[in-house]
Amino acid sequence: xxxxxxxxxxxxxxxxxxxxxxxxxxxxxxxxxxxxxxxxxxxxxxxxxxxxxxxxxxxxxxxxxxxxxxxxxxxxxxxxxxxxxxxxxxxxxxxxxxxxxxxxxxxxxxxxxxxxxxxxxxxxxxxxxxxxxxxxxxxxxxxxxxxxxxxxxxxxxxxxxxxxxxxxxxxxxxxxxxxxxxxxxxxxxxxxxxxxxxxxxxxxxxxxxxxxxxxxxxxxxxxxxxxxxxxxxxxxxxxxxxxxxxxxxxxxxxxxxxxxxxxxxxxxxxxx
Amino acid sequence: xxxxxxxxxxxxxxxxxxxxxxxxxxxxxxxxxxxxxxxxxxxxxxxxxxxxxxxxxxxxxxxxxxxxxxxxxxxxxxxxxxxxxxxxxxxxxxxxxxxx
Numbered sequence: 415x416x417x418x419x420x421x422x423x424x425x426x427x428x429x430x431x432x433x434x435x436x437x438x439x440x441x442x443x444x445x446x447x448x449x450x451x452x453x454x455x456x457x458x459x460x461x462x463x464x465x466x467x468x469x470x471x472x473x474x475x476x477x478x479x480x481x482x483x484x485x486x487x488x489x490x491x492x493x494x495x496x497x498x499x500x501x502x503x504x505x506x507x508x509x510x511x512x513x514x515x516x517x518x519x520x521x522x523x524x525x526x527x528x529x530x531x532x533x534x535x536x537x538x539x540x541x542x543x544x545x546x547x548x549x550x551x552x553x554x555x556x557x558x559x560x561x562x563x564x565x566x567x568x569x570x571x572x573x574x575x576x577x578x579x580x581x582x583x584x585x586x587x588x589x590x591x592x593x594x595x596x597x598x599x600x601x602x603x604x605x606x607x608x609x610x611x612x613x614x615x616x617x618x619x620x621x622x623x624x625x626x627x628x629x630x631x632x633x634x635x636x637x638x639x640x641x642x643x644x645x646x647x648x649x650x651x652x653x654x655x656x657x658x659x660x661x662x663x664x665x666x667x668x669x670x671x672x673x674x675x676x677x678x679x680x681x682x683x684x685x686x
Numbered sequence: 687x688x689x690x691x692x693x694x695x696x697x698x699x700x701x702x703x704x705x706x707x708x709x710x711x712x713x714x715x716x717x718x719x720x721x722x723x724x725x726x727x728x729x730x731x732x733x734x735x736x737x738x739x740x741x742x743x744x745x746x747x748x749x750x751x752x753x754x755x756x757x758x759x760x761x762x763x764x765x766x767x768x769x770x771x772x773x774x775x776x777x778x779x780x781x782x783x784x785x786x
Contacts, residue, residue: 487727489711510733512771567705581729614699614701685736
């Protein structure tokens, strides 16, 4: 270690090389998609940002059908009740990021992905980058009258319960950061398709997964679309945002990756 | 002991306080760990690190001191690896639970 190194370490953590406003952010909205297409598009769009072929983007998710999305490192058997999932017509898929299983039904969640250049969070701890990439959402909820905050490691919470959770995957020079917030929830169905053990809840101050989530519908009384438009407007005001589309070659890549990876039994049972 | 349907015979779960859930499934061959499978809702970059951790435990004797297993797990990860919500120490906690 040279003297200049020790001098450097005394300085405050430098700001990341870039700021939100250094990019022209694009908003991607699509018709409702199948669960597998959501999985593949997340990988493809993050990789396109990493390769510099796509502007940093935000994508809003709409679902054609109910799904359980398990995390990259979760055991399929431990997380999903296959009988319950089949009975309720719930498709089970595995995503590219770590974190926990989520149960979604069309219209019941607000899910979005942020495809950010790594420079935007360079030098930050993982913990700080989660809160940083969702700052605009916390602000948006705040102006809707919901006092929300980031509950480490990766939850968005309010006084009355958890609203949502985030997960990240680093892909090349890009960060995929995606979030699912509960708008409405069929908690009885959820506990029939997800296996939520006591150990997982052991430090959550509750013994019931049903009681843990308090959705946006009951907290705001607002229509889902109204909340989404407000969120997008908040992002637009803070960081700039233009409407854009998923490109033909991106759709093609995603379809290819469903066939070769995300739609295969090997990927779903990657951790059996 | 092998489960009758060849599912791993030992299972442990550990929720890291303020962190994520770590799960382990494994078999024993004599006093050696085998078919080790770590899972959970933690984060790990790059994701291939999960295989590194599983491999690091394969064939390890159950009476190996915890500190040695922790060192072995940390050494198995690539230098650029990052664990978020768990640690090598947490893996050893869940391992001991599975063996208890």
